[in-house]
Amino acid sequence: MPAPRSNPQTQPPLTEQELLAAACCLAEADPSPGTVWEAWERYGVALLLGCRFDAVRIPAEQVHDVVGSDAAKTVAKVLTAWLDGPVIRDFRSRIGPYYVLIAPGAEWDGPAERLSTGTYLGVPRPGHATTLSRWVVLPPYPGALCDTQHVRTLLAANASLRTVR
Template identity: 45%
Template sequence: MLTPTDMDRLISEWLAQANPAPQQAFTEWTDQGVALLPLGKLFAAIRIPGDLVYAAVGGEESEQVADILRMWLRGPVIHDHRSMGPTYYALIQWHAGLVWDYGEVAPCLHGDTYLGVPRIDRREPPGTYWAVPPRFEGNLCRPQAVRELIDAGRRQLALPASA
């Protein structure tokens, strides 16, 4: 039976494989807590604005958001607050990004794009962290679940404000 430490090691090794030089990812995780990993080899990422996520889940409290995203998406989600305000990155299969059709609202990052991927044990702020860490190597969100989350957020944001 694998221990949680063993699982974290296996997941980290899998994530590092996105980098042509996997050891570089481990060095960046050690030195900075976040590794820049190229997208499009092992996975792609859907960049979802925080307001869309908060509207879909019905709140902004980080534990509530994480719990709902965990149940809804059943895959890893990274939270980053530094670059563009609150932003979530749902990791999906790399080839799903080739046909992603929500680009104007929540673009799919792949190809020549790099994503700051936190060390597996970074699960709370400050900085970039796992809102929902991967549960096992190869764990990714289903694109349809990500679409449903985005649609739910868009519906909530389109509702008239209550008087």
């Protein structure tokens, strides 16, 4: 299995200012930022129309196989080290998928589904917990996105593990 890009350390907690900056960046990614803020206040999650980011949907089983655990802290440590960018988990079911945020123009030929322009994604407000979805890895700075090469490597490691088993 390929090694993660760096030591799997948890992401240092973001300050309130950093969380607000990340929230502002996400809200402004939507054509109607005011609606995003209203949804966050009311539901804790907002449906954002992808325009400043796309998302790669990865089934939870694949992530857990690569990480070797389904423990939230372990998954967060490994994904922080491996992807170095924002990841959201859907918690509407026990097997809810992970959404890795990538640049809209980034090349993607990987096996996982890409959600792009015209697709809505449930995005929780940074720094606020919700039962529907949760940040696994917060954006380390406003506008941060994952590199698709790192996502491909993660999925290739999963495919290798499945072949070995």
